[in-house]
Amino acid sequence: MIEIEAKKTGAVLVQGGGIAGVQASLDLANSGFKVYLVEKEPSIGGMMARLDKTFPTGDCATCIGSPKYVECARNRNIEILTLSELVGLTGEPGNFKASIQRTARHVDEEKCNGCGECIQNCPVKYEIFPESEEKPRIHLEEEAFVQVNDIIGRYRGVKGNLMPVLKEINTRFNYLPENILRYVSIELNIPLSLIYRIATFYNAFSLIPRGRHIVNVCSGTTCYVRGSEKFLNWLKDNLEFEDGSTTKDMRFTLETVRCLGCCSMAPVISVDGEIYGNLKRKEIMEVLEQYE
Numbered sequence: 679m680i681e682i683e684a685k686k687t688g689a690v691l692v693q694g695g696g697i698a699g700v701q702a703s704l705d706l707a708n709s710g711f712k713v714y715l716v717e718k719e720p721s722i723g724g725m726m727a728r729l730d731k732t733f734p735t736g737d738c739a740t741c742i743g744s745p746k747y748v749e750c751a752r753n754r755n756i757e758i759l760t761l762s763e764l765v766g767l768t769g770e771p772g773n774f775k776a777s778i779q780r781t782a783r784h785v786d787e788e789k790c791n792g793c794g795e796c797i798q799n800c801p802v803k804y805e806i807f808p809e810s811e812e813k814p815r816i817h818l819e820e821e822a823f824v825q826v827n828d829i830i831g832r833y834r835g836v837k838g839n840l841m842p843v844l845k846e847i848n849t850r851f852n853y854l855p856e857n858i859l860r861y862v863s864i865e866l867n868i869p870l871s872l873i874y875r876i877a878t879f880y881n882a883f884s885l886i887p888r889g890r891h892i893v894n895v896c897s898g899t900t901c902y903v904r905g906s907e908k909f910l911n912w913l914k915d916n917l918e919f920e921d922g923s924t925t926k927d928m929r930f931t932l933e934t935v936r937c938l939g940c941c942s943m944a945p946v947i948s949v950d951g952e953i954y955g956n957l958k959r960k961e962i963m964e965v966l967e968q969y970e
């Protein structure tokens with residue numbers, strides 16, 4: 679149990695290290711207050727740190743939150759008390775005395791550099807599908823079964839294997855079929871929730887079937903100014919789309935990207951990663967005809 683006594687010179691206690699508490703701490707610290715940020719979980723970030731995207735803009739939660747968490751940890755005016763709870767508060771405005779109860783972390787915070795080695799060497803292991811329990815049966819077509827097992831076999835037991843496995847499956851099938859993700863979860867003993875978190879985070883992955891060729895129309899500022907919007911509308915008018923993005927014959931899937939990194943060639947499109955720049959509208963069909 680530690681006790682914090684605030685003098686009237688201005689120390690502030692912020693309870694809760696979620697995004698609101700972190701932002702409040704930063705604002706207060708930058709106004710000159712000494713801030714004690716009290717969080718009962720082992721780390722700050724709260725619910726926001728667990729989210730994938732945020733409503734309504736769909737922005738990446740980690741990209742918004744991480745700089746603030748780092749700034750918070752580095753700010754000399756902020757003292758972060760994790761695994762801590764406010765258990766008592768006495769006094770009056772300007773001079774409160776707070777009692778904080780801290781739970782042991784069992785890790786030397788001074789020495790920990792977050793390398794994650796302790797997770798690898800932890801003697802306590804939780805099996806998602808224990809050997810003793812019968813694993814759920816997933817139906818896969820024979821060809822898919824062989825291909826997926828080939829991919830899994832090459833990465834089984836390899837540290838950080840989920841990303842390359844998902845990448846290869848996405849490349850082979852052009853999207854990530856649900857039954858295959860369930861199969862990967864069982865075979866690699868990785869929670870399905872984690873697989874979905876990664877599969878929905880990266881634009882390169884798709885959970886719905888895509889065409890054999892991916893057409894990316896750049897909608898970055900330079901391309902937009904040089905008419906990429908017209909390209910997009912023209913493609914939508916001239917290709918027969920089933921659901922707004924994939925053609926009926928599953929030949930093309932149309933997507934927009936922010937910048938393809940070749941602004942000098944704007945307007946730019948890419949087909950299966952191949953870049954085509956300085957295009958005129960009538961030249962697009964000639965490009966697409968190369969892809970059967």
Ligand code: FES
Binds near residue numbers: 942
């Ligand atoms: S804005 Fe289109 S390539 Fe950069």
